[in-house]
Amino acid sequence: MSTYRILFLGDIVGKPGRKAVKEGLPSLQDSLQPLFTIVNGENSAGGVGITPDIAEELFQQHVDAITLGNHAYNKRDIYSYLDLNKPIVRPENVPESCPGRGHTSVTKDGIELMVINICGRVFLDGYDDPFACIDRVLAQARTPHILLDFHAEATSEKIAMGYYLEGRVTAVLGTHTHVTTADETILEGGTAYITDVGMCGPVNSVLGMDRTIILERFRTTLPARFEVANESGVISAVVIDVRKDTGRAESIERVRFSTAGTL
Ligand SMILES: [Fe+2]
Numbered sequence: 001m002s003t004y005r006i007l008f009l010g011d012i013v014g015k016p017g018r019k020a021v022k023e024g025l026p027s028l029q030d031s032l033q034p035l036f037t038i039v040n041g042e043n044s045a046g047g048v049g050i051t052p053d054i055a056e057e058l059f060q061q062h063v064d065a066i067t068l069g070n071h072a073y074n075k076r077d078i079y080s081y082l083d084l085n086k087p088i089v090r091p092e093n094v095p096e097s098c099p100g101r102g103h104t105s106v107t108k109d110g111i112e113l114m115v116i117n118i119c120g121r122v123f124l125d126g127y128d129d130p131f132a133c134i135d136r137v138l139a140q141a142r143t144p145h146i147l148l149d150f151h152a153e154a155t156s157e158k159i160a161m162g163y164y165l166e167g168r169v170t171a172v173l174g175t176h177t178h179v180t181t182a183d184e185t186i187l188e189g190g191t192a193y194i195t196d197v198g199m200c201g202p203v204n205s206v207l208g209m210d211r212t213i214i215l216e217r218f219r220t221t222l223p224a225r226f227e228v229a230n231e232s233g234v235i236s237a238v239v240i241d242v243r244k245d246t247g248r249a250e251s252i253e254r255v256r257f258s259t260a261g262t263l
């Protein structure tokens with residue numbers, strides 16, 4: 001039985017996140033030999049959103065698809081780029097008139113991998129029912145190789161989505177909270193699951209942001225402009241082994257990596 005590998009990197013946050021990916025991804029790809037590398041890029045431009053230049057830079061680094069999230073539309077110049085038919089996906093459950101699309105397909109070595117981005121709606125406003133949404137998308141699937149980046153805040157909603165899709169997709173990977181959870185598992189029927197992959201971004205920070213500013217905000221409740229922490233970054237990712245014939249996952253492992261030193 002033969003398998004292939006997917007490497008998925010959590011939310012890339014600002015310059016430290018991009019730098020960690022630029023410096024660390026080549027050696028990770030070298031040692032892990034993934035067939036597909038997928039990244040969440042929703043925070044890659046200054047902590048919120050993504051620009052066409054950054055997306056292109058990621059594709060040049062052998063990234064096969066980019067997923068987004070609630071910050072998909074923070075940078076205006078990405079709007080037309082999202083309509084260019086490139087493998088970059090914004091949440092599927094936004095109004096249909098929004099630029100871009102919520103799922104895409106990438107084919108390599110004869111394997112067609114469908115990549116889907118959906119936002120949760122607990123503590124996140126403006127998104128349609130993610131469960132009905134995934135049913136609609138899966139009804140169009142032409143491949144058993146399916147990865148869902150479920151970009152959601154509530155742990156319960158993410159776990160529920162994992163169970164909803166067990167045995168139906170290759171992987172349900174949580175993003176958005178920027179903190180890696182230690183619950184990676186293979187659900188019944190061969191679906192890889194983790195509540196949150198964590199971020200690619202500055203370690204000494206509050207979810208990627210400058211800790212002094214965030215602390216001040218909590219202590220004073222006064223408005224403050226968030227800034228990405230000027231600290232060295234780390235890559236948080238998962239690596240998944242998948243059966244080529246069935247698209248079902250055999251294993252999922254967390255990866256935490258930095259060229260700056262051991263963590
Ligand atoms: Fe994020």
Ligand SMILES: [Fe+2]
Nearest residue numbers: 069070071176
């Ligand atoms: Fe997010």
